[in-house]
Structures are given as C-alpha cells and as structure tokens.
Amino acid sequence: FSQQVDVAMTSNCSFNETDHLMQxxxxxxxxxVFFFGLVLNAAALLVFCVFLRKWTESTIYMTSLALMDLLLLFPLPFKMHAAQHRWPAGLQPLCSVLESLYFVGIYGSxxxxxxxxxxxxxxxxxPFKAKQLRSPRAALAACAAVWLLVVAAIAPTMYRFRDGGHADFHCFHGFSPKxxxxxxxxxxxxxxxxxxxAAVVCCSAQTIWTLQRSGQRSAQSRACVKIIYSSLSAFLLPFTPSHIAIFLxxxxxxxxxxxxxxxxxxxIQLALCLSxxxxxxxxxxxxxxxHEVRSTKHLRASVMGLRRATSSTSEL
Structure with a gap:
C-alpha cells in the first residue's frame, strides 16, 4: 500500500512532526523488510523453479505469490528515497509506473x-470434486487471470490519479482529489x-470445521489446522489495518x-508502512x-473415507 497520504489535509494544519517521525x-x-523479503522470496523461487521437479497446484500458487512479493519489494528503495527527497516534475511518469507496480504487487498478493x-x-x-476441479493447469490459469485482472484494473488508473505539473513532488504521496x-x-x-x-475467512473456517468434524486427531490434522490459522493471520494482520487506514x-x-x-x-502512515x-x-x-501439501493427501483420503461411510449408513 503506497503511502498516498495527503499530508496537507487542510491549509491550517501542520504535520511536520508526524512526517519527521515517519521518515x-x-x-x-x-x-x-526489503532485505529479508528479497532473500526469502528469491530463495523460494529458487526452490520452486530449480529444485522441485514436479509442479503441483500449491507450488504454482506459491511461485506466483513470490513473484508478486518481489514486485512489491522492487519499489521500496524508491519509496524510501521519495520520503526523504522531492523528485523533479519530469519523473512523474516513472513515479506512476512504480506506484502501479506497488499496487499490483499488493492486490495480486x-x-x-x-x-x-x-x-x-x-x-x-x-475431496470427490477435487480431482476434477484441481489440476496444475487450472492453478496456472487462475494465477494468469489474477495477474491480468490486477494489471488491467490498476495500471490505467494510476496515471489519472496523479495531477501533472511542473513543480517538484514527493512520489508515493499526494493523490489528486480524483x-x-x-x-x-x-x-x-x-x-x-x-x-x-470474506472468501479467505469462509474457506478457512469451513476447512477447519471439516478437519475437526472428520474425527482426525492425528499430528497431521492438528498441524494442518495450525497452518490454516497461521495463513489466515498472515493475511488479515497486514491488510486489515491498512485498509482501515485508507478508509480513515x-x-x-x-x-x-x-x-x-x-x-x-x-x-494511516504507520499502518500502510507495516503492511x-x-x-x-x-x-x-x-x-x-x-508441509500442508504433504499432509493434505492423507487428510483428503480420510475425509473421503468418512463421507463414504456416512453415505453408506444413510442408505441403510
């Protein structure tokens, strides 16, 4: 989330102390964030693309997510520079490109x-429909659709929301009223x-409920539930405060x-920064x-067995 905070909200208010603290x-x-994010995501891509011989649905999604995160990391050095320095007016097209990449990385993620x-x-x-609905080709098509959708939605708008001018400006700051x-x-x-x-929360809640209802109390089942909770937290903790901040x-x-x-x-600025x-x-x-991918095959087999038993019992 770019810090598109209109610092001069009113002509009578000064935010110099806030801006100095945020710098x-x-x-x-x-x-x-830039250092660890770059190392971890680059290492993930190396593992997914070089060391793993078989492409599965999960590895395709994780590869796409790593690329989105790298796209988000790329403008961070420019954001740090723009927070400290004003850019000449001639760099406004470059600023719009960087802002577009930043938002594509965020919403693509x-x-x-x-x-x-x-x-x-x-x-x-x-589990019965998974064989028809899930495949590496379907995962690849879903990732391609996400990239096309996000780029098509964000890239054209960034140029319209920044007013052109001949004065120096702070990139990643000060959207136009539009x-x-x-x-x-x-x-x-x-x-x-x-x-x-809503989709992430609902899918996660139903998945946890299904695992618990299946009666599986193995270490794999407990680990899978913990992984879902961790993934849900990793989604909600960065993105919820930042979107509340945008609304504020x-x-x-x-x-x-x-x-x-x-x-x-x-x-607002702190929430957007922490996102x-x-x-x-x-x-x-x-x-x-x-780790969840390795456990899912066994859990899906257990759920299928439980549902077959339930179906047979209901027919008696």
Missing part, C-alpha cells in the same frame, strides 16, 4: 492468497479487500480538528504450505 520509522521498517485458500477448501471439503472519490474508495475497499477477505484517510478529509488529523495521519511486512510473512508461510 525515521520507514527506514527502520523498510530496510529489514491478496488475490493469490485467496486462490490458495479456495484451493485448500476444495481439496479438504470437497483518487479519493467515493466510488474509487468503495471499489478499493470492496473488491480490493472485503470480498477476498477518506473520512479525515472532512475533519477540521488538527489534533485529530495529526493522530489519524500517524496511524509491507506481508512480503516476509508470505515467505515464512511457504514452508508451512509445503
């Missing part, structure tokens, strides 16, 4: 994680977060009290998801 916090957060949750739900909750129209914010909130979050930024433009504006501005930790959280989830 320090950004460096403390972005530097380790959100939808890829949604695909992983749905794929897990199909494998565990609908970027804060109610229709735009509603689309970002609903299609960018609420619908994917939309509302704060109507607030006239400078004290409230300063506090909300600090929360970049998702690159590291996703990389840590790769190991757990890979």
């Amino acid at each position: 320090t916090l950004e460096l403390l957060i972005y530097v380790p 959100i939808y890829t994680i949604t695909c992983i949750a749905v794929d897990r739900w199909v494998a565990i909750c609908h 970027g804060w129209r109610p229709a735009v914010i509603a689309c970002v909130q609903v299609f960018g977060f609420l619908l994917p979050a 930024q939309f509302l704060v433009r109507l607030i006239e009290d400078c004290g409230h504006q300063a506090r909300i501005s600090l929360f 970049n930790v998702t690159c590291c959280l996703d990389a840590l989830c790769y190991y757990f998801i890979a």
